[in-house]
Amino acid sequence: LSLLRLGFLVNFLSHPVVSGFTSAAAVIIAVSQLKYLLGIRIPRFGHVYQTFYYAITHLGETHWITLLMSIGGIGLILLLRRINRNIPGALIAVILGILISWIFHLDRQGLDTVGVVPRGLPDFEMPSVTWSKLVQIFPTVLAVSIIGIVESVGIAKGLEAKHRSYVVVPNQELFALGVSKIGGAFFQSLVTSGSFTRSAVNNDSGAKTQLSSLITMVVIGFTLVFMTGLFYYLPNAILAAIIMLATKSLFDYREAIRLWHVHRDDFYMLIITFLVTLIFGIEEGVLAGVILSIAMVIYRSSLPHLAILGRLPESSHYRNITRFPEAVQEEGVVILRFDAPLYFGNSAYFKDTIRQIILQQKEPVKALVLDASSISDLDTSGLDALETVVKQLQGNHIDFMMAGIIGPVRDTIYRSGLRDLIGTDNLFLHVQQAIDDYYNRMDDRATKLQSKALQTNARNKPD
Template sequence: MGNADDGTYSSSNKYGSAPAAASHRVALPPPMPFVTSLRNTLKETLFPDDPLRRFKNQPPRRKVVLGLQYLFPILEWGPRYTLDSFKSDLISGITIASLAIPQGISYAKLANLPPILGLYSSFVPPLVYAMMGSSRDLAVGTVAVGSLLMGTMLGTVVNASEDPKLYLHLAFTATFVAGLFEAALGIFRLGFIIDFLSQATIVGFMSGAATVVSLQQLKGIVGLDHFTHATDIVSVMRSVFTQTHKWRWESGVLGCVFLFFLILARHLSKKKPKLFWISAMAPLTSVIMATILVYFTHAEKHGVQVIGELKRGINPSSVKDLNFDSKYLTAAIKTGIVTCIIALAEGIAVGRSFAMLKNYHIDGNKEMIAFGIMNIAGSCSSCYLTSGAFSRSAVNFNAGCKTMVSNIVMALAVMFTLLFLTPLFYYTPIVVLSSIIISAMLGIIDYDAAIHLWHVDKFDFLVCITAYIGVVFASIEIGLVLAIGLSLMRVLLFVARPKTLVLGNIPDSKVYRDIDQYQNASHVPGILILEIDSPIYFANSNYLRERMSRWIDDEEDRLKSLGETSLQYIVLDMSAVGNIDTSGISMLNEVKKMVDYRGLKLVMVNPGAEVMKKLNKSKFLETIGQEWIFLTVGEAVVACNYMLHSCTHKMNSDGSHKYNNV
């Protein structure tokens, strides 16, 4: 019975002393003020990693140092940096620079921006991330999907070819908005929002975007001047094949040759990982070879488009170019938020993947702050959206990088290029940039992951393929919305339709498990044991009430068909019920009334602390009888069997049938 002294409830009952096995008590948690409870909940939601623990019991000066080290990790590992680490980072930095330079130019064209912006975006942002980032392997720069998103979304508002200045200013503004949003998510510890982008969503979306990006490069491959701004496959293919009379065979041959070379280099690197440098150097090698070829053959006079003049010098300031005109502000904000979410999802996923391989941890919220400051600084220095690029990070990892100094080396290599080498890119053919993009995108289309999803979880595969089809056949935004919508619908289904299991006894043990999963588990005569596998909220309370009613009907029909002992006890195993709201409590009251009406007895097992607190405050514990709450299913079954034997004895003596008539 209730114990006022220690706040626990005994498993003994008013019909006599409980058996020894059922003598344990279910504790009622001590009372906690609402403000304290709310604070603990918010702390667990927003600060699960407890970032302030490093500051506990530290003197003020040490707290300042630790705070600076938290914001700028380079201050923590920098003093311990060694020459051996620098040798590794130097090689890695030069290697990823050879990949970042051609990719930067290519992805800027993908975003309908001047090619020089791709180099600018590979200089300032990596330096910022090197000081603030927590990943040792992430290589920062422009990314294909983010570039495509920015080009597509801004292109619906401003035509880049008709008003390039306004388009450029909106790109800087969208990057600034993306940085603000990223930093805000990190500062306010809202990184869990990105978790709503499931792996299936990311696989489908990224593969679809890679397909769209590859198809759009057909413009460069066949040398077309005019092309559709739409991204769906129907519009792209129509634009390609309605202009067959404008195809330039010289451009097509050159593009196919270099695409074959890039794919072959990627294949060799996959077959022999030690030869990763072949794939890493292939894009820059292609650019050099193609530029030399065009220069000596004057192919630019025969239909092969070239980049043209690139401005020499490092990043100019673009603070005054940020455009907050109300006419275009909505488009800039929308573009910034959408692109930042995709960039964050890709960048953090890449960083965590390589961190697991090297057995260290990165703070997702802190990464968001680093990405945010990086893009804010970039938007003020003629850069557009940057994130952690998978291909460059993989090369960085395989090259043996030790710290983020590899990003600094890469940035310095890009700076050297900007100061001295940009005139050399004048004759670089656009078709080779298209080949580089297609080659990179083929590595993003992850059909192996899609096949794995099909074998493991059909619903995840449906989410993946929906995202892919939406991106390829409609638009990037529609594909993303469809995928996120399906993912959220699945979460809601898990909450609204939780599992309820019938438990049975494993022979020769006191263990009770799901009867459908364990074929040797047997029903306990006269007792129906149900397990609720979810918190009980307003969204699932009606379903749980109806489901339990059906379980009781099915069990009574089963017992009647077998001629076994009639059902007398309903045992609810609530070990997995972490919380309950007022709708859930009302549902339990209704179940109690239903069970009473049928002449049965409701028994509860192991409600959690939060559940016990609310059941106590709502007086439900008094309704069910505090003596009918047990610590384990085994104790509940022992007590029920004890009462069944007592009832049988009573029935034999006076003919009564149900225990509650005793």
């Protein structure tokens, strides 16, 4: 996908969708850590609300040593952050947790620890994949890859929004994911992808570049070979405390408040994605987010904004008469601005709306000026719609003019031959030029009619 330069596809994941998805994932991760924070044996449920309900209804089973360890870990990390954010609070909490657990033998008193960690690195082995097996697993591979891509890029975009200096390059992300999957295949690795918990912990630790991941890789490799025994007494409660504090940064409630005040449609997208992810799971949330983003793009482009323009007093500027009540419509002229590409998805809307606007005018319409400065693209369906409008207007003796056409759209109009139907003398750089030309035509027509009337009267005058 990276080599085919298909990274642009992830741009269809809108920011509200990513924000809702990551916030819900943060809640899911936090709830999943309750069993380690409280020391309750929680069965594995399929949905986060089931896990949360079980934890709440079984608080009486809380293991108090585990709870105290959790509170101590959270309190220590927060205290060290308050003193100096450069102090590695998570690392200090891990070391102290191991020492306390080892000195007081807390594992014998019910404290859940990491336990035995297998030593060594996985062996290098060529993967055995036959053509028939590849065909069989291809649908699963495709689904897992898409989910992994969306999750990884979703995490990256979430962090991008928090760090304005960090820019996500989708093709670069896809390339990294592809290389990691290919490399992992030679070591019997599980499918690799971006991790919410590890990304949150990495971000919370103050990591700034990819060098942090390389350092983590070296440290983990060294630990697996020489130091696995040290982690036997590491309390899971400490790890859960670190994860809980890290996921806090992923829960972006301020964005929801901002969207509520700025753009309600985006707020609803965020809430829907958040609820779907929270209720049904991360995979379902990813799918819902993608569908919702694409659906919103289609909806907004199929029903774009179309404004009736009027001239501002004592100027040559034309603005939306709804937003600028002082703007005056030209007598007998309708000036429209279509704020979207004109393509198959909105061509019918374009035709119908123009017809309705003309019918709604109180005075007879003698000319229509289309401000095309916001039309960034024009496909064949859009051309057909434009041709239909021009023919209908000309059939009703209404002049049609276009102004502000951008280069690519103008090229399409010229190649299609529509220029001949519209007339080169009806294409202008600015709306004001079209209006001036229209009034000049009206004066010429009036002069010709007056001259013709005088000639007729002269012929009919008796000798």
